[in-house]
Amino acid sequence: SQQGEEDPQALSIQEGENATMNCSYKTSINNLQWYRQNSGRGLVHLILIRSNEREKHSGRLRVTLDTSKKSSSLLITASRAADTASYFCATLDSSYKLIFGSGTRLLVRP
Amino acid sequence: DGGITQSPKYLFRKEGQNVTLSCEQNLNHDAMYWYRQDPGQGLRLIYYSQIVNDFQKGDIAEGYSVSREKKESFPLTVTSAQKNPTAFYLCASSVKGDTEAFFGQGTRLTVV
Numbered sequence: 001s002q003q004g005e006e007d008p009q010a011l012s013i014q015e016g017e018n019a020t021m022n023c024s025y026k027t028s029i030n031n032l033q034w035y036r037q038n039s040g041r042g043l044v045h046l047i048l049i050r051s052n053e054r055e056k057h058s059g060r061l062r063v064t065l066d067t068s069k070k071s072s073s074l075l076i077t078a079s080r081a082a083d084t085a086s087y088f089c090a091t092l093d094s095s096y097k098l099i100f101g102s103g104t105r106l107l108v109r110p
Numbered sequence: 111d112g113g114i115t116q117s118p119k120y121l122f123r124k125e126g127q128n129v130t131l132s133c134e135q136n137l138n139h140d141a142m143y144w145y146r147q148d149p150g151q152g153l154r155l156i157y158y159s160q161i162v163n164d165f166q167k168g169d170i171a172e173g174y175s176v177s178r179e180k181k182e183s184f185p186l187t188v189t190s191a192q193k194n195p196t197a198f199y200l201c202a203s204s205v206k207g208d209t210e211a212f213f214g215q216g217t218r219l220t221v222v
Contacts, residue, residue: 006152008173029183030208031208033211035211040198040216041215041216042200042213042215042216043153043200043213044213045212048209048210063141076134088152088153095166096156096158096206096208097155097158097166098143098155098211099155099169100143100145100150100152100153100154100155100200102151102152103151103152107151
């Protein structure tokens with residue numbers, strides 16, 4: 001089973017627009033992380049938010065966490081064609097199991 | 111350079127054979143993970159280890175085995191009991207399991 005379910009499964013936007021992806025999870029977590037994957041490659045870590053944090057920023061990325069709703073969102077502002085990739089959320093539970101969601105495929109059109 | 115290395119990049123297996131995928135890290139990380147990714151899908155956890163000589167099953171451990179004899183190494187064996195092994199396999203490591211994970215570039219396994 002996958003801990004995180006992401007929404008939407010696929011997203012197509014124009015360069016310069018903002019992209020928002022959502023992640024829902026099922027169990028208690030220590031932290032929630034977002035990763036990016038270019039086709040056929042390994043994953044690259046983007047940002048980590050701990051369970052006692054509500055919002056975090058890193059460059060053009062903004063992540064929110066709502067533990068009462070067991071959900072998180074990733075906002076990419078002013079998107080670029082180079083942001084085209086798959087984005088995954090991952091949750092770390094109390095047994096240090098790192099579980100990934102199903103991912104959102106983002107296409108940024110030039 | 112510090113990092114996590116998976117080998118080989120591509121691997122072909124005949125039906126009924128066991129194959130071992132290598133994962134080595136020189137980041138001094140305690141935690142290591144193995145994931146399977148099918149086309150267009152997310153990552154599913156096979157096995158993970160928080161410390162040498164100890165590891166736990168993930169969500170899809172059947173047909174796979176691992177060992178953690180050294181901190182730097184976490185090899186994954188795909189056994190003949192795994193009926194559908196064709197997939198992209200990713201290894202990751204992290205400091206204590208409570209920080210970001212670093213990924214290798216993956217091994218693409220194909221059954222021929």
